[in-house]
Amino acid sequence: MARPNRKEEIFKTALALMRVHGYRNTSMRDIAGALNMEAPSLYNHISSKEDLLWQTCTRIAGAFEKGIAEVNDIYFNPQEKLGMAIRFHIEVLTHDLDASYVFVHEWRHLQSELRDALIVRRDRYEAAFREILAQGESEGVFVDSDNKFALLTILSSLNWVVEWYRPDGDMSPSQIANQLTEFILNGLNKHHNYVR
Amino acid sequence: MARPNRKEEIFKTALALMRVHGYRNTSMRDIAGALNMEAPSLYNHISSKEDLLWQTCTRIAGAFEKGIAEVNDIYFNPQEKLGMAIRFHIEVLTHDLDASYVFVHEWRHLQSELRDALIVRRDRYEAAFREILAQGESEGVFVDSDNKFALLTILSSLNWVVEWYRPDGDMSPSQIANQLTEFILNGLNKHHNYVR
DNA sequence: CCTACCGATCGGTAGG
DNA sequence: CCTACCGATCGGTAGG
Known part of the structure; x- marks a missing residue:
């Protein structure tokens, strides 16, 4: 059996x-x-319902962490770094959409200790992303933005991909990453600021 | 009593x-x-638990609809239109954060008929937003983007505001709207495209 | 992998 | 606005 x-x-x-x-x-x-x-x-086969959620969340969190670590190891140019961070993020989200969707939406249902552990890891991930923005600013290639604000706006547009991405849809994960990167780099580009 | x-x-x-x-x-x-x-x-005082959710969702949906209708009545320039649509959207979200948050996150828990009714209204709202992007493209002031994609990216960054906005925080709703508008118009600006 | 079952909790009603 | 209570459903265990 x-x-x-x-x-x-x-x-x-x-x-x-x-x-x-x-x-x-x-x-x-x-x-x-x-x-x-x-x-x-x-x-x-499993120990509890919560464990289904917990195992899923840690797996996805680990994939995000692996991606951002790789970016920081390999690239130096802030634009390239940001572009690759976006690419990895989209790859993780689209590779296992069910798991990613559940991670993004349902982690709140974990017990407080487990939830807190995830929040720590999320904050660390966001800090690494933010570091890239800060580097771009100090090198003068990104606008001096409110880092926290820019970061939240960027991550929100990335995470929303789980809402509408379909494996059999018009855009591949790679195309999505390209478009988002272009859109975001335009928003941050120091020398092309739109003036109202 | x-x-x-x-x-x-x-x-x-x-x-x-x-x-x-x-x-x-x-x-x-x-x-x-x-x-x-x-x-x-x-x-x-109330008829059911679901009614708490339903009344909240219709109220917020109505506020969004009122905003976009006003924008279309008053403004003609696509950049101004988009900016005001963003401003109204942020105003609705921040005006009653609890209700907005519940609307954004919990509408799925409604019975299918009620849920379907909300989806119709959401699609109509998105179509109105998209119309602004299309107008900007045809007038040559926005890049020719994938409309659906640009729209989803814009709305995601707007809706994410419910995750981090705090009434006693650093930024007012108006400042948030300004920053988001600037960021988004940069991303769409035809003559300032970032080239990789 | 199943049957039998438990204690807890849920939204909601009856009746006052 | 309360007490008393219902039927349904939940995650999970015992024992095989």
Whole structure:
């Protein structure tokens, strides 16, 4: 009876359901039903419902961290750095859309200790992004913006991609990254400021 | 015993709780407790938990619609139009942050008929925004972008404001609107395209 | 992997 | 505005 990747099947099914209906609106019975099982059988493969969410969040958070670390290792030019950071971010989001969507929307449902741990990691990630903006400013290639504000605006436009991206849609992840990079670099470009 | 604005107090308390804990994680007992009442007493003032969400969503949706209609009535220049549309949008979001936050995050928990009605209204709002971008393109003042893409990117950066705006923070709603407008107009400005 | 089942909690009603 | 209470549903356990 034991299937090799039953655990993965459970995660995949659960995340697909949670993306559509939300974490709280997806019951263990829903997940089991989609796999032709009974709810208690799920506990032979996973430890709790919350663990489904937690494992997913840490996995995605880890992917983001790996991306930003790579950017800082390889690139020096702030524009290139920002462009690659955007590219990695979009790659993570689009590579496993169900997991990313659940991560972005449902992490609040974790217990406070787990949630706090994620917030720390998110803040660290945002600080690394912000560092790129600060570097661009000090080198005189980005406008002197309110760093925090610019960062929030940039990340919001990146994260919103989970709302409308479709693997079979018009734009590939790479094209999305290109367009967003162009849009954002225009917004930051020191020598081309739009004057009202 | 009857207090004049008990209904409003219930809405206000419920939305504040739902913003922090989410719709599903806020029980009628939680809401009642915060008002020193018992849960069944709430039903003398409201009809259902879902109605709290529905009334809130329609109210905010109406405010957005009023804003975009006003913009289209008064302004002709596409840059001005876009700037004012951004300004109204930010005003609605910041004017009642609890309600806006709940609207943005929790509308999915409505029954399908109500949810569908909101989607129709949202699509209409987005179409009006998009019309402004199309006008700017045809007049040659905005870059020829993928309209849908540009629109999603713009609205995402606007809606993300509910995540970080604090009434007692550094930036006023007006300053936020100014910064976002500048950032977005730079991104769209035809004659100042950043070239990679 | 299942049956049987538990304690907790939910939105909401009856009746006053 | 309250007490008493309902039927439904939840995550999860016991035991096999």
